[in-house]
Amino acid sequence: xxxxxxxxxxxxxxxxxxxxxxxxxxxxxxxxxxxxxxxxxxxxxxxxxxxxxxxxxxxxxxxxxxxxxxxxxxxxxxxxxxxxxxxxxxxxxxxxxxxxxxxxxxxxxxxxxxxxxxxxxxxxxxxxxxxxxxxxxxxxxxxxxxxxxxxxxxxxxxxxxxxxxxxxxxxxxxxxxxxxxxxxxxxxxxxxxxxxxxxxxxxxxxxxxxxxxxxxxxxxxxxxxxxxxxxxxxxxxxxxxxxxxxxxxxxxxxxxxxxxxxxxxxxxxxxxxxxxxxxxxxxxxxxxxxxxxxxxxxxxxxxxxxxxxxxxxxxxxxxxxxxxxxxxxxxxxxxxxxxxxxxxxxxxxxxxxxxxxxxxxxxxxxxxxxxxxxxxxxxxxxxxxxxxxxxxxxxxxxxxxxxxxxxxxxxxxxxxxxxxxxxxxxxx
Numbered sequence: 482x483x484x485x486x487x488x489x490x491x492x493x494x495x496x497x498x499x500x501x502x503x504x505x506x507x508x509x510x511x512x513x514x515x516x517x518x519x520x521x522x523x524x525x526x527x528x529x530x531x532x533x534x535x536x537x538x539x540x541x542x543x544x545x546x547x548x549x550x551x552x553x554x555x556x557x558x559x560x561x562x563x564x565x566x567x568x569x570x571x572x573x574x575x576x577x578x579x580x581x582x583x584x585x586x587x588x589x590x591x592x593x594x595x596x597x598x599x600x601x602x603x604x605x606x607x608x609x610x611x612x613x614x615x616x617x618x619x620x621x622x623x624x625x626x627x628x629x630x631x632x633x634x635x636x637x638x639x640x641x642x643x644x645x646x647x648x649x650x651x652x653x654x655x656x657x658x659x660x661x662x663x664x665x666x667x668x669x670x671x672x673x674x675x676x677x678x679x680x681x682x683x684x685x686x687x688x689x690x691x692x693x694x695x696x697x698x699x700x701x702x703x704x705x706x707x708x709x710x711x712x713x714x715x716x717x718x719x720x721x722x723x724x725x726x727x728x729x730x731x732x733x734x735x736x737x738x739x740x741x742x743x744x745x746x747x748x749x750x751x752x753x754x755x756x757x758x759x760x761x762x763x764x765x766x767x768x769x770x771x772x773x774x775x776x777x778x779x780x781x782x783x784x785x786x787x788x789x790x791x792x793x794x795x796x797x798x799x800x801x802x803x804x805x806x807x808x809x810x811x812x813x814x815x816x817x818x819x820x821x822x823x824x825x826x827x828x829x830x831x832x833x834x835x836x837x838x839x840x841x842x843x844x845x846x847x848x849x850x851x852x853x854x855x856x857x858x859x860x861x862x863x864x865x866x867x868x869x870x871x872x873x874x875x876x877x878x879x880x881x882x883x884x885x886x887x888x889x890x891x892x893x894x895x896x897x898x899x900x901x902x903x904x905x906x907x908x909x
Contacts, residue, residue, distance in 0.1 A: 490549040491531040530691035541676035552582035556729040563726040570716035588730035594698035595626035602761035605703035608746040609737040632667035635764035646770030687727040704738035774798030810843040
């Protein structure tokens with residue numbers, strides 16, 4: 482066993498539990514994924530889940546990774562590129578490493594099987610469920626036949642009441658409303674094998690989806706921001722550049738949500754009251770598996786619901802306008818959510834006033850030029866309107882030029898122009 486290599490042996494302990502024995506310099510650690518139902522009665526199609534789960538863990542240690550199992554060719558090439566990108570984005574955290582496996586197997590693409598969705602019950606996951614169900618993604622659309630709630634990330638095993646409440650709500654949404662089975666999978670990945678949560682939560686989510694490769698043809702991962710917002714973000718654990726690399730040709734990862742901002746997702750969900758009325762957006766320890774009603778994310782969601790005209794009380798604490806107005810912002814990405822609300826709200830409305838007050842007070846902590854940029858962005862809608870008007874008028878003119886009457890009268894117009902020219906020449 483070489484010192485510069487981390488060896489990982491994946492296997493099914495039983496029909497409810499998958500494990501990976503991770504060996505490094507004679508020391509061993511155990512990575513586990515345990516379901517609340519018997520879901521792994523059949524052998525796994527491959528062991529790509531272990532490669533995805535451990536790629537950043539090894540890259541953060543500068544150690545090569547060897548999987549003592551079956552890995553698809555495309556997963557290896559995708560993870561090679563994934564780590565290359567992170568080694569450039571965050572060179573102080575991740576290094577380029579070599580990845581290999583005991584058995585490298587061919588891919589089985591385009592399998593006629595449904596998809597599995599990572600489902601937390603939040604806005605992003607609910608939007609993914611709704612837009613796939615409504616066939617709104619064209620060729621990207623997938624038939625979702627399983628929803629997976631993860632225990633060990635925002636939901637903690639040590640808080641069984643919160644887990645039970647969250648699972649009850651998710652089961653009600655998926656099983657009762659959409660006839661989709663719901664299962665829960667707990668894991669120690671975040672606590673033991675995640676070098677940086679904000680840089681790698683997509684790794685933690687998609688590695689679990691890979692465990693269902695035997696009976697599902699794709700995994701649905703829900704994006705936080707839209708594609709334009711992602712261009713303004715620093716390296717982050719959910720990005721259009723890297724998310725698809727967490728899949729393979731056998732089991733692609735379908736990122737969903739990049740076409741909509743968070744506010745637009747909520748506005749889309751207005752047509753799905755069974756989802757809106759049971760949203761779980763809060764990750765605070767005191768939320769009890771629901772929405773605490775007083776944290777930043779709850780306040781932000783409440784503001785977005787009001788702006789969207791949705792009158793649903795999904796919070797443990799009542800509406801408090803003073804608390805909302807005094808909301809502090811702790812991360813730069815949060816600015817995007819409040820700015821999105823501000824630009825969408827009608828000037829003079831209570832939502833516009835609250836969002837403006839928060840941004841005027843908080844934004845300069847992260848971006849001294851925010852006021853100027855906000856003024857520029859506020860003109861975007863006017864520019865878009867003018868561009869649309871120009872395109873419309875251009876199309877109307879093109880229709881005229883291509884019409885039969887325009888072609889028929891072309892000789893007459895030519896004669897009229899020539900007569901006018903001769904008249905001008907004939908004048909003394």
